[in-house]
Amino acid sequence: MLSETQRTTLAATLPAVQGALADITASFYRGLFTAHPDLLDNLFNRTHQKTGEQPQALAGSIAAFAALQLEPDVRRQRFILDRIAHKHASLGVTRAQYDVVHEHLFAAIVEILGDAVTPPVADAWDQLYWDMADLLIEKEASLYAQAGVKPGQVWHDAIVAERVQVSPDTISLTLAGDGESLPGFRPGQYISVQVPLADGARQIRQYSLTGSPTDDRWTFSVKLAGEVSAYLHEQVFEGDRLHVSTPFGDLVLPDDDMPxxxxxxxxxxxxxxxxxxxxxxxxxxxxxxxxxxxxxxxxxxxxxxxxxxxxxxxxxxxxxxxxxxxxxxxxxxxxxxxxxxxxxxxxxxxxxxxxxxxxxxxxxxxxxxxxxxxxxxxxxxxxxxxxxxxxxx
CATH class of the missing domain: 3.40.50.80 (Nucleotide-binding domain of ferredoxin-NADP reductase (FNR) module)
Incomplete structure (x- = not known):
């Protein structure tokens, strides 16, 4: 947890870091994918990397979390962390990957900010990173436990039982278990789907479940809008197998009877x-x-x-x-x-x-x-x- 000295340093340096976040995140992803090209192919959404959406999201989450350490707001902190944790869980993210991100993120901060990263500044931002990471790791561990799986062990195969065209550019796929029942889910949750592409990459996208949680099947819809959806539209039919994750997601009905x-x-x-x-x-x-x-x-x-x-x-x-x-x-x-x-x-x-x-x-x-x-x-x-x-x- 940030000390008062670290909090003061964070407050003094936050404007400079916020102003450089676009450059920092660009440098971070360059270094990360140079050292670990498999992460770009098999974990991160490479389309969002090309459009800049993923670097924007990372920059936004860091800036928002940092600001909330200076003006604490538990609800807004949960707004950020809950969604990230559910997304991470659906990808099978584990504790070890936070060490990899830490290494390349701080290398990027030093590269962009240079001599401004004094030992006290590095110490404050390092503590901020681990405060955020530890909260996410704890939340993700809880999500894995609730789902009845070991951390990161969210992937399994399912069989396409039905394929329906629900609009000119949208299909609906219904999945059945491959030798075992599919896990339950809460209405509003989503699954991750990983597909093999022609260049050898295995890209992942998330799709919301549209069926009833009382059924023993999962149904989701795919709009034609990118390389993963193109694969699902062109290559996936009844009887095929899909590599999918356990359901996650926090957009579920609140436990009350309000409108x-x-x-x-x-x-x-x-x-x-x-x-x-x-x-x-x-x-x-x-x-x-x-x-x-x-x-x-x-x-x-x-x-x-x-x-x-x-x-x-x-x-x-x-x-x-x-x-x-x-x-x-x-x-x-x-x-x-x-x-x-x-x-x-x-x-x-x-x-x-x-x-x-x-x-x-x-x-x-x-x-x-x-x-x-x-x-x-x-x-x-x-x-x-x-x-x-x-x-x-």
Whole structure:
């Protein structure tokens, strides 16, 4: 834990480090992948490396965590760490990998900041890193224990039992156990899927489970948008095996009966489908408001299933926005344009659960905060650089 001396040093150097984080993270990943090229091929999302999203996410998490050591906020700290821990657990991250990251991260800090990294500065930032790492290691150990697996031992094979086209560019795959039952899951959680690519890499992506947790099968949907999804679309059919992880993810229904607002965009509807399936199966009587935004109706995945699940709820309401192609259907429940909360009723005690791209999540959060929805009632499927910066404020 940071001492008062280390905290003072951290406060004095935080602006300089924040200003150099883009360069530090770029240097970090260069060094890491030079020393361990297998990590780029078989663990990290190399598409996000090319676009810069992964370095942004790392920089955002470090900056947010550092700021929260100066102005402690337990809820916001959990906002960052819980999502990272679930993602790490779904990848099978272990304690030893934090040592590797530490080595290359601090080499990058010294490379970029040079003589400014005096022994006291190095000591303070080293302590910060291990404070964050130890919290993540502890949380991940708890997640592994809850899942009934040893740390990192999350991978196994499953058989594709069914493949269905759910939109022009989205397929749904249903998996069955390969000789043993698949582990249970909570509605809203996701699995990691690892696939072999033509260049020898084994890339990993996460997909939300859309089926019922009472079934002995897993169902998830894949939109065609990258090298892993292309492999799944072109190479995976009934009877094939997939290498998948135990389910993880913290976007699950809170343990109360408060009203729920589920807002999603595009393929972000998939965790919503999982949550709605559970609510519909239970005939849950709480007020459930479902908001979904998409580019067009003809390419919307799970369009019919979304409406059917809401119809099964005693107190369910559905509003949908389309950027184009729905002007002739415009009505109180179908709108043209981007999602807005201007005329949507949100109960004071409602849980709001957001699922979609980073820009959508950030925009929705701003609207919710302007509506004075407490941040403790706003839940996210994933973290992104924009949201991490907001969490640090």
């Amino acid at each position: 729920v607002v589920l807002a999603s965009a595009g393929i972000g509807c998939t965790p919503v489908i999982g949550l709605l399936t559970a609510l519909a199966n239970d005939q849950d009587r709480r007020p459930v408001t479902v908001l979904h935004a998409d580019r067009s109706r003809n390419r919307q995945p799970h369009r019919g299933q979304l409406a059917a699940l809401v119809d099964k709820l005693p107190n369910g309401r559905l509003y949908q926005w389309y950027e184009n192609g729905a002007g002739h259907l415009e009505s109180p429940s179908i709108r043209v344009g981007t999602m807005t909360l201007d005329d949507i009723d949100i109960a004071d005690d409602a849980h709001v659960m957001l699922c979609g791209p980073g820009g959508f999540l950030a925009g929705m959060r701003e609207q919710l905060v302007s509506r004075e929805v407490p941040e403790s009632q706003i839940h996210y499927e994933t973290f992104g650089p924009e949201l991490l910066r907001s969490a640090a404020r």
